[in-house]
Amino acid sequence: xxxxxxxxxxxxxxxxxxxxxxxxxxxxxxxxxxxxxxxxxxxxxxxxxxxxxxxxxxxxxxxxxxxxxxxxxxxxxxxxxxxxxxxxxxxxxxxxxxxxxxxxxxxxxxxxxxxxxxxxxxxxxxxxxxxxxxxxxxxxxxxxxxxxxxxxxxxxxxxxxxxxxxxxxxxxxxxxxxxxxxxxxxxxxxxxxxxxxxxxxxxxxxxxxxxxxxxxxxxxxxxxxxxxxxxxxxxxxxxxxx
Amino acid sequence: xxxxxxxxxxxxxxxxxxxxxxxxxxxxxxxxxxxxxxxxxxxxxxxxxxxxxxxxxxxxxxxxxxxxxxxxxxxxxxxxxxxxxxxxxxxxxxxxxxxxxxxxxxxxxxxxxxxxxxxxxxxxxxxxxxxxxxxxxxxxxxxxxxxxxxxxxxxxxxxxxxxxxxxxxxxxxxxxxxxxxxxxxxxxxxxxxxxxxxxxxxxxxxxxxxxxxxxxxxxxxxxxxxxxxxxxxxxxxxxxxxxxxxxxxxxxxxxxxxxxxxxxxxxxxxxxxxxxxxxxxxxxxxxxxxx
Numbered sequence: 001x002x003x004x005x006x007x008x009x010x011x012x013x014x015x016x017x018x019x020x021x022x023x024x025x026x027x028x029x030x031x032x033x034x035x036x037x038x039x040x041x042x043x044x045x046x047x048x049x050x051x052x053x054x055x056x057x058x059x060x061x062x063x064x065x066x067x068x069x070x071x072x073x074x075x076x077x078x079x080x081x082x083x084x085x086x087x088x089x090x091x092x093x094x095x096x097x098x099x100x101x102x103x104x105x106x107x108x109x110x111x112x113x114x115x116x117x118x119x120x121x122x123x124x125x126x127x128x129x130x131x132x133x134x135x136x137x138x139x140x141x142x143x144x145x146x147x148x149x150x151x152x153x154x155x156x157x158x159x160x161x162x163x164x165x166x167x168x169x170x171x172x173x174x175x176x177x178x179x180x181x182x183x184x185x186x187x188x189x190x191x192x193x194x195x196x197x198x199x200x201x202x203x204x205x206x207x208x209x210x211x212x213x214x215x216x217x218x219x220x221x222x223x224x225x226x227x228x229x230x231x232x233x234x235x236x237x238x239x240x241x242x
Numbered sequence: 243x244x245x246x247x248x249x250x251x252x253x254x255x256x257x258x259x260x261x262x263x264x265x266x267x268x269x270x271x272x273x274x275x276x277x278x279x280x281x282x283x284x285x286x287x288x289x290x291x292x293x294x295x296x297x298x299x300x301x302x303x304x305x306x307x308x309x310x311x312x313x314x315x316x317x318x319x320x321x322x323x324x325x326x327x328x329x330x331x332x333x334x335x336x337x338x339x340x341x342x343x344x345x346x347x348x349x350x351x352x353x354x355x356x357x358x359x360x361x362x363x364x365x366x367x368x369x370x371x372x373x374x375x376x377x378x379x380x381x382x383x384x385x386x387x388x389x390x391x392x393x394x395x396x397x398x399x400x401x402x403x404x405x406x407x408x409x410x411x412x413x414x415x416x417x418x419x420x421x422x423x424x425x426x427x428x429x430x431x432x433x434x435x436x437x438x439x440x441x442x443x444x445x446x447x448x449x450x451x452x453x454x455x456x457x458x459x460x461x462x463x464x465x466x467x468x469x470x471x472x473x474x475x476x477x478x479x480x481x482x483x484x485x486x487x488x489x490x491x492x493x494x495x496x497x498x499x500x501x502x503x504x505x506x507x508x509x510x511x512x513x514x515x516x517x518x519x520x521x522x523x524x525x526x527x528x529x530x531x532x533x
Contacts, residue, residue, distance in 0.1 A: 025533045032300025032375040038533050043287065047374065077324055077370045078289050078306035085324065087332075121328060123374060125304065126288055 003174055004162045011173060019157065019169040019216055024137070024227045026145045033121075035146025039138045042171055043128035048138035050146040053116035061117050066110035068117045071100045073135070075124040096132055103184055103194045104139060109149040118148060129172040130158045132182045132196060137220060144228055152187030155221035156194060159183070159213035161201050166209040168216045181209055185217035247488065248460050257461045257492065261447030268457055274511045276453045279386075281522050283394040285532040290367075291395030294532055295387045299455070302374040303383045305391040307367055311413060314364040320354045321345070322366065325384065327373040336486060340381055343440065343467065344371070344388065346478070351438040351471040356428040360406045363413050365397055377456040378442075379484040381467060385440035386519060392437040393523055396422040436516060438471035442484060443504050445496060450504055452511065459484040464496045468508045470516075475508035 004010055014020070020042030029036035033049035056062045061070070073093055077085050086093070100120075108118070120142065122135055136156035143150060160170045160178040170180055179201050184194030201209060248256065259266040265273050279297050286292035291307035314320070323345040330337050348369070357365040369391070371384050398415040399422060406413075416422075426435030444454035445464035454462060465484035469476050481496050 028533045029300060029302070029375070031298065032302065045286075049374070072328075074326065074328065074372070076304075076306070076326070076372055078286070078308050078368070081288055083308045083310070083368050083370070121374075123304075123328075123372060126286060 001173075003177055004165065004167065010167065012171060014169075016165055016167050017212055017215070019219060020171065022220060022223050024141055024224055026141045026227055026231050033142075033146075035142045035144070035148070037138050037141035037145060039134055039141065041130055041134045041137070041169070043126055044130055044134045045124070045126040046134045046138040047123040047125065048135075048142040049121045049123075050118065050139075050142040050148070051121070052118040052146070053113040053148065054119070055115075056117040062115045065114055066105075067108070067113035069101050069104050069108065069110070069120065070117055071097045071104075071120045071122065071139075073097045073100075073122045073124070075127070079124050079127045096135070099132065099194065099196060100135060100139060103136065103154065104143070107140075107150055107152070107154050107186065107193055108143065109151065112149050118143075118146075127172070129170050129175040130182070132194075133157050133184075136184050136194060137224060141224055141228070145231075152189070153221045153224060154184045154186060154193055155217040155224060156182060156184040157213055157216040157220055159209050159216065161205050161209050164205075166205070166212050168212045181206075181213060183210070183213045183217060185214055185221070187221060188218055190214055248457060253461050253492075256457060257446070260444075260451065260458065260461065261449060263448070265446070265449045265451055267451065269455065273449060274452045274507060276515065277455065281387075281390060281519075281526070282532050283390050283523055283526050290397060291391045291393075293387050293390035293394065295383060295390070297383065299377050301376040301378070301380065301383055303371060303376075303380065303387045304374065305369065305371045305384070305387040307369050307391045307395045309365045309367055309395075309397055311359065311363055312366045313362055314358065315362070317364070317366055319349050320357045320364055320366050321348050321352055321369065323348060323369045323371070323388075325371045325373070327380065328375060340384065343381055343480075344369075344384060347385070347438050347440065347469055347471075348388075351469070351476065353425075353429065353433075353435065356425060359400055359413050360402075360404055360411075362406055362410075367392075367395070378454060378459055379465070379482075379486060382440050382442045382453060385438075386515075389437050389439050389516075389519055390523060392425065393435065393520070395425055397425065398422050436472070438469055438476070439512070439516065441468050441470065441508065441512060441515065442466070443468060443507070444484065445481075445500055446492075448500075450500060450507055452507075454484060460488060460490060461492050462490065463492050463494050466496075466501070466504050468504055468512075470508055470512040473513060475505045475512070479504065 023040040025038045028038045035050035133156035140154045160180045179199040182196040281295045283293045289306040294304045296302045325341045402414040443466040444451040444462040465482045
């Protein structure tokens with residue numbers, strides 16, 4: 001299988017620096033959560049629901065100085081091509097959950113919500129590469145919808161290295177075959193709040209991979225911002241009419 | 243999940259309203275009326291069938307049906323269900339009960355003969371339900387969503403020989419997804435594919451109320467789960483305390499005559515429920531996105 005043709009085309013017809021179709025919606029579950037979002041990054045589909053900031057059920061969860069962020073990750077059995085039953089205590093799932101908690105503890109102004117918990121429920125309906133990036137983007141949008149104070153968007157994307165050339169936003173097949181870097185970028189800056197590399201990339205190539213990943217994240221941030229503004233306009237027009 | 247949803251005064255008011263003839267329900271529904279719902283089908287490209295139902299209170303369920311070709315001799319059943327309820331452990335009583343109800347219903351009331359491909363091979367259906375949020379007892383929500391998912395399940399067209407008794411042959415399928423058939427398409431003339439459904443009934447005084455809401459569940463004297471298949475109410479009919487998350491002090495024994503009444507009501511109103519779901523599928527636009 002040829003992942004990257006000499007003409008510069010990938011399996012799905014994209015060029016090296018193109019992202020997959022990115023669709024997002026916010027406020028998808030207004031009746032069952034304080035903030036919610038749905039994102040599609042190619043065929044990776046994630047629902048995110050945020051509850052809170054609210055009083056924790058257990059006293060032990062309360063921190064007198066800042067909010068506690070709790071992520072629950074549920075990956076549906078049918079999310080992969082081959083159906084597979086998975087447990088929530090799988091090592092990969094636990095690692096992803098902790099990574100997300102740590103990322104958002106830094107990006108949310110947790111000090112504004114002492115003694116509260118912000119509960120984030122994620123449901124993965126379909127996965128095709130870039131799962132951690134998709135989850136990060138979904139959480140960002142849901143937190144914005146919930147009105148939780150954040151420093152800026154956390155926009156995430158994957159990038160990989162195929163032979164000599166960096167490729168942006170890998171799909172499931174590409175992700176299997178090359179080393180993949182996931183980054184989360186704060187807003188339009190070049191500051192990273194999330195960096196995950198599960199295998200190796202030569203140090204002299206890392207810079208080019210990081211560069212396209214940052215550019216890609218900025219693109220994702222703009223797409224998310226469009227959706228937030230679109231939704232904001234709908235809301236404000238309702239306010240005026242009433 | 244709050245332990246106490248209603249105050250004693252509210253409970254008493256609601257109880258008295260619901261025991262009137264006809265019952266006065268808080269959302270002004272009639273006794274046999276369901277809560278309004280919103281549905282979407284065929285939005286998961288990786289599944290053979292999928293559906294989502296959302297109620298106005300935010301309760302939501304997503305069901306996917308996936309198929310796999312299996313050697314029928316090695317399988318105890320051609321249908322396997324799994325339920326995942328947000329906020330509950332998979333091995334909790336609540337989830338295992340729901341799973342048992344659904345598995346038991348589908349395994350006994352499903353035209354599995356149409357899943358057989360050849361004398362050796364068959365399709366096995368994996369039905370996965372995820373309950374994203376719920377406030378009232380979610381069984382009928384799960385079952386109605388499963389109905390929609392099964393009705394819109396498409397299976398690839400078999401192109402190899404059906405008779406493989408003499409020659410061992412692996413089944414092969416048409417590459418063209420447009421040739422795929424709905425389960426209903428395999429059925430003979432005059433038969434319709436209508437998967438079984440569950441409905442929940444609340445028992446209060448002399449009344450039976452369809453699809454009780456969370457508040458109503460708090461004051462019910464009993465709850466009934468009625469199954470409906472092939473245009474009539476079938477067994478199992480079971481009783482249950484629907485207020486699973488709180489103490490229901492009104493809960494008591496069940497009057498026998500109410501079971502026959504429940505069957506009569508089920509026979510009378512369930513065809514309309516099934517018809518409404520079928521209309522929903524017809525009217526659903528094939529856009530492929532859920533929101």
